[in-house]
Amino acid sequence: MPKVDLERVRPYGDTLDDGKVQLAFSLPLRYGPEAKEAARQLAMKMGFEDVDVVSAHDLGGPFTFFVVYGKCVHSVDVTQLHIPKVEVEQMDYFQINDFIRDKLGRKITVVAACTGSDAHTVGIDAIINMKGYAGEYGLERYPWFRAYNLGAQVPNETLVARAIETGADAILVSQIVTQKNVHIANLTRLVDLVEAEGIRDDVLLICGGPRISHELALELGFDAGFGPGTLPSHVAAYIAQELVRKEHRTSARLTEER
Amino acid sequence: MPKVDLERVRPYGDTLDDGKVQLAFSLPLRYGPEAKEAARQLAMKMGFEDVDVVSAHDLGGPFTFFVVYGKCVHSVDVTQLHIPKVEVEQMDYFQINDFIRDKLGRKITVVAACTGSDAHTVGIDAIINMKGYAGEYGLERYPWFRAYNLGAQVPNETLVARAIETGADAILVSQIVTQKNVHIANLTRLVDLVEAEGIRDDVLLICGGPRISHELALELGFDAGFGPGTLPSHVAAYIAQELVRKEHRTSARLTEER
Amino acid sequence: MKLNLDTDKIARCRECASDIADEVMKGVERVTTTAIERTVLRLVGVDGVDSAGVPLPNVLVDMLREAGRLGDGAACHMGRAVAATGLSPQAIADKAAAGELDFASFDDVEDDRARAVLEDAIEASLARIEANAAKRCELIEKLDPGTEPLIYVIVATGNIYEDVGQAQSAARSGADIIAVIRSTAQSLLDYVPYGATTEGFGGTFATQENFRIMRKALDEVSLETGRYIRLVNYCSGLCMPEIAAMGAMERLDMMLNDSMYGILFRDINMKRTFADQHFSRMLNAYAGITINTGEDNYLTTSDAYEEAHIVLASQFINEALAYRSGLPDEQIGLGHAFEIDPATTNGFLYEVAQAQMARDIFPNKPLKYMPPTKYMTGDIFKGYLMNGMFNLAGVMTGQSIQLLGMLTEAVHTPHIHDRYLAIRNAKYVFNNARNLGEEITFKPGGIVESRAQQVLNKATTTLEQARETGLMAAIEDGVFAGISRTPDGGRGLDGVVERNPEYWNPFAEEIPARLTRGGRCSSCRK
Amino acid sequence: MKLNLDTDKIARCRECASDIADEVMKGVERVTTTAIERTVLRLVGVDGVDSAGVPLPNVLVDMLREAGRLGDGAACHMGRAVAATGLSPQAIADKAAAGELDFASFDDVEDDRARAVLEDAIEASLARIEANAAKRCELIEKLDPGTEPLIYVIVATGNIYEDVGQAQSAARSGADIIAVIRSTAQSLLDYVPYGATTEGFGGTFATQENFRIMRKALDEVSLETGRYIRLVNYCSGLCMPEIAAMGAMERLDMMLNDSMYGILFRDINMKRTFADQHFSRMLNAYAGITINTGEDNYLTTSDAYEEAHIVLASQFINEALAYRSGLPDEQIGLGHAFEIDPATTNGFLYEVAQAQMARDIFPNKPLKYMPPTKYMTGDIFKGYLMNGMFNLAGVMTGQSIQLLGMLTEAVHTPHIHDRYLAIRNAKYVFNNARNLGEEITFKPGGIVESRAQQVLNKATTTLEQARETGLMAAIEDGVFAGISRTPDGGRGLDGVVERNPEYWNPFAEEIPARLTRGGRCSSCRK
Ligand code: B12
Numbered sequence A, B: 001m002p003k004v005d006l007e008r009v010r011p012y013g014d015t016l017d018d019g020k021v022q023l024a025f026s027l028p029l030r031y032g033p034e035a036k037e038a039a040r041q042l043a044m045k046m047g048f049e050d051v052d053v054v055s056a057h058d059l060g061g062p063f064t065f066f067v068v069y070g071k072c073v074h075s076v077d078v079t080q081l082h083i084p085k086v087e088v089e090q091m092d093y094f095q096i097n098d099f100i101r102d103k104l105g106r107k108i109t110v111v112a113a114c115t116g117s118d119a120h121t122v123g124i125d126a127i128i129n130m131k132g133y134a135g136e137y138g139l140e141r142y143p144w145f146r147a148y149n150l151g152a153q154v155p156n157e158t159l160v161a162r163a164i165e166t167g168a169d170a171i172l173v174s175q176i177v178t179q180k181n182v183h184i185a186n187l188t189r190l191v192d193l194v195e196a197e198g199i200r201d202d203v204l205l206i207c208g209g210p211r212i213s214h215e216l217a218l219e220l221g222f223d224a225g226f227g228p229g230t231l232p233s234h235v236a237a238y239i240a241q242e243l244v245r246k247e248h249r250t251s252a253r254l255t256e257e258r
Numbered sequence C, D: 001m002k003l004n005l006d007t008d009k010i011a012r013c014r015e016c017a018s019d020i021a022d023e024v025m026k027g028v029e030r031v032t033t034t035a036i037e038r039t040v041l042r043l044v045g046v047d048g049v050d051s052a053g054v055p056l057p058n059v060l061v062d063m064l065r066e067a068g069r070l071g072d073g074a075a076c077h078m079g080r081a082v083a084a085t086g087l088s089p090q091a092i093a094d095k096a097a098a099g100e101l102d103f104a105s106f107d108d109v110e111d112d113r114a115r116a117v118l119e120d121a122i123e124a125s126l127a128r129i130e131a132n133a134a135k136r137c138e139l140i141e142k143l144d145p146g147t148e149p150l151i152y153v154i155v156a157t158g159n160i161y162e163d164v165g166q167a168q169s170a171a172r173s174g175a176d177i178i179a180v181i182r183s184t185a186q187s188l189l190d191y192v193p194y195g196a197t198t199e200g201f202g203g204t205f206a207t208q209e210n211f212r213i214m215r216k217a218l219d220e221v222s223l224e225t226g227r228y229i230r231l232v233n234y235c236s237g238l239c240m241p242e243i244a245a246m247g248a249m250e251r252l253d254m255m256l257n258d259s260m261y262g263i264l265f266r267d268i269n270m271k272r273t274f275a276d277q278h279f280s281r282m283l284n285a286y287a288g289i290t291i292n293t294g295e296d297n298y299l300t301t302s303d304a305y306e307e308a309h310i311v312l313a314s315q316f317i318n319e320a321l322a323y324r325s326g327l328p329d330e331q332i333g334l335g336h337a338f339e340i341d342p343a344t345t346n347g348f349l350y351e352v353a354q355a356q357m358a359r360d361i362f363p364n365k366p367l368k369y370m371p372p373t374k375y376m377t378g379d380i381f382k383g384y385l386m387n388g389m390f391n392l393a394g395v396m397t398g399q400s401i402q403l404l405g406m407l408t409e410a411v412h413t414p415h416i417h418d419r420y421l422a423i424r425n426a427k428y429v430f431n432n433a434r435n436l437g438e439e440i441t442f443k444p445g446g447i448v449e450s451r452a453q454q455v456l457n458k459a460t461t462t463l464e465q466a467r468e469t470g471l472m473a474a475i476e477d478g479v480f481a482g483i484s485r486t487p488d489g490g491r492g493l494d495g496v497v498e499r500n501p502e503y504w505n506p507f508a509e510e511i512p513a514r515l516t517r518g519g520r521c522s523s524c525r526k
């Protein structure tokens, strides 16, 4: 096979750079040749050549569904990609506990919840609960963590109040429902609230969920974001390491100020 | 539901103009966060917002497969669409035969073949053979057609020779294999050959196949093209009507010249 | 019976569930709830909202509760007010909301009069519900009732007008049943939103106006397609009986309605739930509405292989409690789900075992079969196939109501073509394997049979223990889905009120009486 | 036997097929073909192309044919030339191609000498083939041989180097078998292209160099994944035996090789085909290569429900002819397909009937099951599901080789992820329904049993009639797929040559002798 040009990476079907992509979408148009042509034109606007509307389905009423193939003319320069990643050195359960004991010398307190109207607790439970997830223990089981799981449909206010009350090092929020971007609104409100309460510098703000990326989390004003497939140890390691980094920064600043 | 703006039609998921589209493609990149980010960027280049790489799969080696959702920013003005359609008034078996008897007064001769290296005869057989397709008779069964089906893998030369020999009114070519656009090359060669033989004005050139559209056929220099789902009567009606139109044109010209 | 199940064990489970239900009923009969009383008000004709947008049934019931008068039943006070003022219940509600009326001032109206003046309103309400049931029968008889498994899909745009377009498209593609999913937080609202709504998240608010809009749209498309398209909503949460009443009035055909769902999955107080559940089911029974129980939820939270027996145990409890509300077999749509990890070797056999077991044990019930959701990922292609295997299990084991899985389950609430693709999937599989179930027998002592036996055994043990401790204690022990709830915990306890000796709920009196007299048309109960 | 089939009928079919095959063999034994003689030359060491790019085996065989000498067998003349000149076969070929050598000039070399001088070359060639077979055994024993149904996918980019990437990716995703599909027109070429190729349409040219490149790539990935990845190509068309020889030399593991495919679907002359087929199968037998017959093709052209019995009849004929080439059961991969219109009510049951019937009738053969293709459309989602149902039928009925369907069947030759998705589909279904077949029995006299009986009955009639008329006449009558071919029609008849009494084909003599002596390692024939 010829070599891939990393500055101009294109989709691959069966020949390098053939650009082959499959699309599927509906248009609010009645089934027929016009709708099919509209689908084809739309794909062309997206930058596809050799557009092939391989199937068109009458959805009943003024809707038609299409499966389309085409050759994408666009390419990506992967030498220029910037991927925001959670900065963390992977550690296991034992290493994390040892690390906290050795480097921090005190238990870490976290409060966690699935907030707003969201009642999907499976994700946050996977991270926090004793029994954990995918063969790993949750934070409750870590001797060097003190974890409070507030459950589902917790108002942001309650969560922040509990964080203050417990002197939490980190707030963990889960958001699963994303229709109409309700998660964005909800997460933004939490950040505002934390700032309003004047505790932003005292806590790590962490969010997670299937549609959450670290990048999105940063954009919204969180310290970190965790997506699908996250394991408890990922989160635990991040919190531990970040708290240690934070302490260093604080003592450095204090030394400076002194 | 709010009304669709026909000048700005966008994909429809669950809310008018939400622009939702599903994409699937592979990139020649090793599975990992970089590949995922490349997929996201590519979708953005195609004009998608809120790009969500909902699954990424390691294909083994330097390939990753993605399923992506996004909101398409493009729209189509369907008031401005131009759809080349075969000009034909639909008729059934009996109407067509009567029409030929009344308007043309002679049998129509057609030669048909699946040409080049292509051996897919099911499509052309559907149109030509006695038993027909989807409950309709094929042209062989029409009393006012004389149809020669030359079968599969017929060289363009043989086809043209038979057309001349039989004094055919129409040449029907089927092309099913389209990999590397072999059908385009093959069809173009046929047009050249027909012109070289000086019989272009004497025959209707018709092609068909699952990837053939009337528009493509016109581009290549054919008189008509028929895609998937074509029925024998579509083709028969077109040939009959077009030959009558042609005779009219010819006699009009002859009258003029006289 | 296709699986060689131990009939003694089955009988034993029924016996335990019956005892459990009797015990629950003792608690239920001692109390009423704000939701029940709001329902009564709705049924005697109170509707609308006050100037702050609060529904009038809420305004009135809150007044009565604050006044310590709710234990008499709202009907009692409404009757007195009507008798005293000669106004209609609605007019009284309007006045009360405007602060122009005090229920305390009618205390001297005699009970008999108070009851008598409401008779017409009560009768009108019951007649409307009966007329709806009769209309359903008529339509089903006139049109095609559909072939089982009936195809059930959800719409969930958040906007009732978009929902209409999606629902009609689904019906035209072959759906038999349309459920309008509710917005995320509605079950925790202690009132029913009012009017047509266009702003829900992950679903559309259940309002009476929305019910009406959708019913009309589905009637239209029923006539167009020649098939009676059923409408479903959620009779659960803090307004469970109100929604039942609204559904009865607007001719919904099915209601999600489970005896423990709210307790476990929405942390609603158990006393409140059991009371609301009982009354709401009476209304459903009377309206000819089929309930859909929610056993699938055990499997989305816990492991489907490990917790299979909890599904069965819950089915028995739901059955026993449903009977106590007067629901006939044909209206008890017991739920279960296809949620075993798809990576399980022979997982399909275990699914078939569970589904066939449910069919064998509940032969006359319209079983509702829920699709894979938990192990759905962004791989829409594999998801589509899993849904196909689910559809195969459904048609093989004679399920009644097949809630179709969506290939995009892990991504978003269904897009219009997701639903279309799901219907194509089901229609293909149902037809292509139509008689497979009748064609095959399972090896005696084989994987399928043994699995079903094992689940039945475990369910028996669970039910025996729950009978021992009582259902409330069992819930507290975390027997169901590993979730523990206490009798006095959870939302809505403040809406639970002891009944006074003179408590009056005309509908809770009249409906059971009429049901046992066989008053309602039942030719088409399905 | 899972289906209650009439064993007398089965025996009767075998008897008919055996008689039919004997009749065919009479014709086969009287002739040789240009392809067979080119193969002999290849096997004694002739390779390469002349200055015009024509393969040397073609150059030599054409010379001999034009000189009217081909009826002696090419080996005879090559032996004489070697004896007379002392040159190697390759050197002789080079010289002949350059016009520097005339075979007529060696006519006085005695037959015994001519044969003796080729002995080493013949032995070397057979040893190479044996070594390949042994190597295969060794690798299969060392690595994981895979679990049935084995997962078979095709690559078809047209470019051998792209094919390698796609094949390795497929192997890593779980494929057990890789077939490199040939370019559209290759079966009609009367020569084998030479060298590595990058320009095919709908497939990649079968060349010895391409075989080598792919074998190497698959050996690499076999070691990497710990599973022996089998390689397949097409031993059909006008060069059928040459491809067999190339495959034997390059350790291919399977070959598409059917006794009638070329006649019916490529309009290749039947005398030519039967002769080529017989010799190519000998080579396959000796090389431990499993043949895949092409009964699926009847169903892509004709209706799968109507023509099911033709598939069975053809399987019996392929079996009988394969035995006559010395192929053991374990190397006879009889084909069939899942091609019934998916809109057929109970179509899945008919598919299962056909597949189970094949399994019952041919218990020791590695049945090759072909996926839905004809009713695949651009609806890739439904296509994916149909492939899943096909995979279910495969695992349920104990198929050996499952050629996976591609969701894009109606669109293009497979993209890299189409294959990946297909493998995921198969792995999920195979595992999730692993023991379903053992778990169930079919209702006596039910749909499945009756269908299988009906197909067997019809096949019996077809075979009885074909025995009556002879196979050639049956083909002329359009018995198979409704296609009629005449004994002297079709391509390649000019390559059929009567054998002279002194005709010599050392391989056709030696291989059967060795095979009956059980000379070849057979521990891992699968
Ligand atoms: C199980 C489930 C339910 C259960 C929830 C039970 C429970 N106690 O959680 C029940 C049945 C109750 C339910 C109900 C509803 N659901 Co729901 N549900 C699901 C389902 C099937 C699986 C979710 C799940 O458990 N995943 C497994 C966990 C382990 O994965 P995860 O959540 O992604 O978590 C991982 C990571 O994201 C991360 N993570 C998650 N949170 C956090 C937090 C932190 C701090 C960190 C570090 C990491 C982290 O770590 C976890 C482990 O790796 C999904 C569909 C699907 N297959 O994804 C729909 C889904 C999420 N549900 C959906 C909807 C709409 C609803 C309803 C609103 C429907 C309705 N109108 O009635 C209701 C109401 C619920 C509500 N009020 O929120 C939609 C959401 C659509 C959207 N994108 O907006 C989905 C996608 C289904 C769909 N396609 O419609 N649901």
Ligand code: B12
Residues within 6 Å of the ligand: B117, B118, B119, B120, B121, B122, B123, B124, B126, B127, B133, B172, B173, B174, B175, B176, B177, B178, B179, B206, B207, B208, B209, B210, B211, B226, B227, B228, B229, B230, B231, B235, D156, D181, D182, D183, D184, D185, D201, D202, D203, D265, D297, D300, D301, D373, D374, D375, D376, D377, D408, D409, D410, D411, D412, D413, D414
């Ligand atoms: C059946 C079939 C075969 C059969 C053909 C039997 C036969 N006698 O025709 C067999 C098994 C022999 C075969 C072989 C191959 N096939 Co094939 N085959 C198919 C299959 C499954 C169905 C095609 C078909 O019959 N469709 C039904 C007919 C009725 O539809 P249709 O052809 O579109 O015709 C309709 C219209 O298009 C129109 N029409 C067609 N022609 C004409 C002509 C005129 C004049 C008019 C007016 C109308 C008209 O009217 C018809 C009726 O509505 C397709 C996949 C699929 N599901 O589409 C692959 C497919 C066409 N085959 C394919 C390939 C690659 C091959 C091979 C080359 C593979 C190989 N390397 O060995 C071989 C070689 C064949 C060759 N030399 O051409 C590819 C082509 C890929 C591409 N786009 O280039 C496909 C798409 C499969 C795939 N995904 O790989 N194949």
Ligand SMILES: Cc1ncc(COP(=O)(O)O)c(C=O)c1O
Residues within 6 Å of the ligand: C182, C183, C184, C186, C187, C234, C235, C236, C237, C256, C257, C258, C261, C266, C292, C293, C294, C295, C297
């Ligand atoms: C029985 C039952 N009731 C209600 C619901 C809906 O939940 P809620 O409206 O409480 O969010 C479900 C969940 O699907 C259910 O299974």
Ligand SMILES: Cc1ncc(COP(=O)(O)O)c(C=O)c1O
Residues within 6 Å of the ligand: D182, D183, D184, D186, D187, D234, D235, D236, D237, D256, D257, D258, D261, D266, D292, D293, D294, D295, D297
């Ligand atoms: C037995 C057999 N041989 C050969 C082929 C390939 O066809 P060809 O190489 O002749 O195009 C097929 C078709 O798939 C087949 O089934």
